[in-house]
Amino acid sequence: MTGPDAATRRPGPGRAHLITGIAELVTCDGPANSTPEERLGILRDVAVVVTDGRISWLGAASDAPACDSQADLEGRCVTPGFVDSHSHLVFAGDRSAEFSARMTGVPYDGGGIGVSMAATRAASDETLRRLVAARVAEMRSQGTTTVEIKSGYGLSVLDEARSLRLAHEVTPETTFLGAHVVPPEHRGDRTAYLDLVVGEMLQACRPWARWVDVFCEPHSPYAFTAEESRRVLSAGIAAGLLPRVHGNQLGPGPGVQLAVEVGAASVDHCTYLSDADIDALAGSATVATLLPGVEFSTRSPYPDARRLLAAGVSVAIATDCNPGTCYSSSMPFMIALAVAAMRMSPAEALLAATVGGARALRRSDIGRVYVGGPADLAVLDAPNHQHLAYRAGVPLARAL
Ligand code: NIG
Numbered sequence: 387m388t389g390p391d392a393a394t395r396r397p398g399p400g401r402a403h404l405i406t407g408i409a410e411l412v413t414c415d416g417p418a419n420s421t422p423e424e425r426l427g428i429l430r431d432v433a434v435v436v437t438d439g440r441i442s443w444l445g446a447a448s449d450a451p452a453c454d455s456q457a458d459l460e461g462r463c464v465t466p467g468f469v470d471s472h473s474h475l476v477f478a479g480d481r482s483a484e485f486s487a488r489m490t491g492v493p494y495d496g497g498g499i500g501v502s503m504a505a506t507r508a509a510s511d512e513t514l515r516r517l518v519a520a521r522v523a524e525m526r527s528q529g530t531t532t533v534e535i536k537s538g539y540g541l542s543v544l545d546e547a548r549s550l551r552l553a554h555e556v557t558p559e560t561t562f563l564g565a566h567v568v569p570p571e572h573r574g575d576r577t578a579y580l581d582l583v584v585g586e587m588l589q590a591c592r593p594w595a596r597w598v599d600v601f602c603e604p605h606s607p608y609a610f611t612a613e614e615s616r617r618v619l620s621a622g623i624a625a626g627l628l629p630r631v632h633g634n635q636l637g638p639g640p641g642v643q644l645a646v647e648v649g650a651a652s653v654d655h656c657t658y659l660s661d662a663d664i665d666a667l668a669g670s671a672t673v674a675t676l677l678p679g680v681e682f683s684t685r686s687p688y689p690d691a692r693r694l695l696a697a698g699v700s701v702a703i704a705t706d707c708n709p710g711t712c713y714s715s716s717m718p719f720m721i722a723l724a725v726a727a728m729r730m731s732p733a734e735a736l737l738a739a740t741v742g743g744a745r746a747l748r749r750s751d752i753g754r755v756y757v758g759g760p761a762d763l764a765v766l767d768a769p770n771h772q773h774l775a776y777r778a779g780v781p782l783a784r785a786l
């Protein structure tokens with residue numbers, strides 16, 4: 387994930403940059419199979435050296451080596467940069483009126499995706515590039531250092547490929563979501579649209595995508611059934627993409643079971659889960675990615691995070707930043723919602739926003755702080771990580 391301030395934390399090739407004044411370093415690299423608090427791996431009185439964008443030294447502040455440059459954080463908390471494993475940043479247009487209507491009782495059904503699609507198709511490459519860059523910068527300014535970005539507002543061969551090409555300019559975590567909804571010109575013939583998605587569109591998007599996703603949601607007339615979703619995921623896998631699923635968002639449904647069946651890295655939303663869904667997730671390597679900003683912005687019931695955690699399911703939280711169900715780019719806000727509305731502890735929420743998101747992207751190199759790892763760090767204007775939830779809505783976090 388590249389941003390305008392990325393260069394400022396790298397003093398130059400081969401040059402070592404010392405970070406001191408860290409009140410609490412949350413590594414998220416504590417022992418597995420321990421309590422969430424222990425898994426946070428909190429270190430105190432430590433300093434960190436960054437060389438060429440990687441952590442080259444970490445140890446007692448009193449033992450810190452001489453370096454080429456230095457930053458004193460004056461008693462702030464440092465955490466791994468947040469891993470936002472679910473976003474839809476490539477879109478143009480405005481749907482604030484849809485949000486207002488929803489707040490006065492109009493239910494969400496996915497129909498507004500067509501509005502964003504029309505505006506996105508009409509936008510120039512330069513406009514879309516500028517919009518994506520602004521949203522990525524907004525995320526970095528709130529502590530996010532890795533973002534996954536989906537297509538899904540193009541819904542034609544050229545517009546989906548363009549969305550992914552632009553997303554790929556800012557992150558390697560790009561997801562082909564041609565099966566977001568059936569676009570208006572294909573409403574009379576869903577099968578013809580699916581043929582296009584698994585054929586020409588997939589081929590055009592494949593060079594720019596790591597992942598394939600589908601909006602598996604029988605409760606939306608615009609989205610896809612289990613059978614249709616299985617077809618899309620199978621074609622994506624055959625083309626070399628890795629699967630992930632939007633599932634169980636608007637009501638109980640087949641998304642979770644399908645995600646587990648195809649070995650998806652993650653099933654996202656999980657707002658409505660049955661006992662069988664939880665059992666399936668618990669026996670799998672599929673992460674349940676919770677998107678509490680969606681429940682907040684659609685006035686829906688929150689997912690049962692406690693049941694998932696009690697069953698031993700891997701849980702991530704992400705923003706789902708998109709123009710319809712949650713136009714928030716703020717991982718700290720998601721952490722605060724996870725704690726206040728989903729009853730996760732501050733430790734569980736921070737783990738879900740870092741190593742949890744990394745696991746949802748099948749990445750073991752990010753989401754934690756360790757020697758040799760990328761210097762993807764968030765600094766908080768606070769002495770400890772609990773302030774993320776405690777001081778909800780206060781802009782404490784930024785990517786270092
Ligand atoms: O993740 N569920 C489908 N897609 C998005 C919403 C897209 C939109 O309404 O524009 C989501 O919630």
Ligand code: FE
Binds near residue numbers: 708
């Ligand atoms: Fe989404």
